[in-house]
Amino acid sequence: MAEEAKGTLKYLKAENIFIETSYENSNPPLENISIDDEGVCNIFQRFEEGASSGYSFHLNVAFINENLKPSRIKLRIHWGETEYDFCRDYMYVGYDSGTAWRMITIPCDKSISEFEIIVPRGRHLLCCSPKFDNGDYRLLLEKYQDTPNFKIMEIAETPEKRKISCFKLGAGNGNKVIITTRAHGYETSGAYCIKGLLADFVRNSQEYEEFLRKYQLYIFPMLNPDAVAAGNCCISTSGVNFGKDLGDKHSHLKDKTTKTLTEFIMHLKPAYYLDMHNNTGPHLADSFRSNSLELLEIFSVLAPDMSVQQKMWNIYKKDFNSERLMVMCHEKFSTDYMLTEFPWYCRLPEDMEEFGIKFFRTLFKIF
Ligand SMILES: [Zn+2]
Incomplete structure (x- = not known):
């Protein structure tokens, strides 16, 4: 040795x-x-x-x-x-x-x-799961920086001076949809689903035309880049759990980033808010939770069959702690919020991207 x-x-x-x-x-x-x-x-x-x-x-x-x-x-x-x-x-x-x-x-x-x-x-x-680090995130931003109808907005800067950016798609004053992932640094599945979605927008742009006339999407592929850089699972290097504390007034004391992000999202008054997570188990279930029974009912009818990837859906109502930003949006603007947990087991990155496309196509049909 x-x-x-x-x-x-x-x-x-x-x-x-x-x-x-x-x-x-x-x-x-x-x-x-x-x-x-x-x-x-x-x-x-x-x-x-x-x-x-x-x-x-x-x-x-x-x-x-x-x-x-x-x-x-x-x-x-x-x-x-x-x-x-x-x-x-x-x-x-x-x-x-x-x-x-x-x-x-x-x-x-x-x-x-x-x-x-x-x-x-x-x-x-x-x-433990395929990585999607800040280098992969920068490549994703670079890939689409000149794509027509893709606007990249820098929303906040982290205490370690990393940018938190979002892709803005969709025109007019349509209803706003917020999609976030990587609140928890190690949960990479959402980032791969978003990577698949962005590619699908370009490849099959006509199929999304009507949807993007009605809605404005704000997609955040990397919410907590400092945690990712540090190799953290969960907590930002300034001590904030972005998954739970984003809207919590106490987190504002820990860093300005959460305050800037919270204000930006509250200002949008979103109609829908999806936060994508990735628990490491149970491996056999893709879980989809929302506060809206109506949304859950329609989703459970339309949900894509992922059994070839050894998955069944786990779809259920879930209310979250009142300090979560998504709950604050719901209370103020009647936002329907959703949270996903898509495990990696039996999936390669290309499978996760393909699954992301199927998932988002289903979801956008419901909105
Ligand atoms: Zn999580």
């Missing part, structure tokens, strides 16, 4: 494979990783202050194999005392630093996952 330095970066080395965690979105830091006498790479959970203990493990570690042949690495992940989470049974290997992904099954005894993976030549990632 050796800790080596390459330039300013530090690496651990096991069985000729370098282990790297000093990049944006990585977790845990290198000090939580050690190689034992048997050459096993032990990874220990980093607890996230302010997040519930069962919801604070985000794995994003890079393996660099500079050998000419694939190499094998033995891993032991220590999940600590936290409540068992389904993500321990499955992980994703991101080949070529995350341009292609494979889901692998992992034997897990609840508190420890012990397994081996084969690392091809090059740099590859091991994650």
Whole structure:
């Protein structure tokens, strides 16, 4: 076992494979990783202050194999005392630093996952779900910056000086629809669904023409970029849980970003507000919740069949804590709010994008 330095970066080395965690979105830091006498790479959970203990493990570690042949690495992940989470049974290997992904099954005894993976030549990632980091977010903004009818608006700046932008689509004074995702840094499925939707808008623009004459969409693909950069699951680096506290007056004391975002959204007086999350379990259900029984009833009739992706719908009424921004919008403007939780299990990024298109097409039919 050796800790080596390459330039300013530090690496651990096991069985000729370098282990790297000093990049944006990585977790845990290198000090939580050690190689034992048997050459096993032990990874220990980093607890996230302010997040519930069962919801604070985000794995994003890079393996660099500079050998000419694939190499094998033995891993032991220590999940600590936290409540068992389904993500321990499955992980994703991101080949070529995350341009292609494979889901692998992992034997897990609840508190420890012990397994081996084969690392091809090059740099590859091991994650609990396919990453969508600030680099991916910037690429998405760049991709559509000159697209006709796509307006990119910078709404707020984070304490660490990252921009929170939204795509504005749709004309006139139509009803406003707000779509947010990545309130929680590690929940990447919503970002992939939005990526699919944006591509569908361009590919099949005629099919959305009527909808976009009636509605204005404000789509936020990355609500909490500081948490993503820090490799946090849940909490921003200034201590705000964007999933729960966005409209809460106490969060304004913690950072100006939540105040600016809250004011922008309240100013829009949205007719609909969808916040996309991604719980790591249960794996077999895509959940859709709303305060509106009418919306739920129609959605349950029209919901796309996702059984080939090993999913059934879990559709139910849910009222949230009054301090949530979506609830504040409902109380002031009768906004119908919705929250989704789409798990990764049995899905690759392209499956999630395709599912996003199906989901949004269904939803927009109901509005
Ligand atoms: Zn969440």
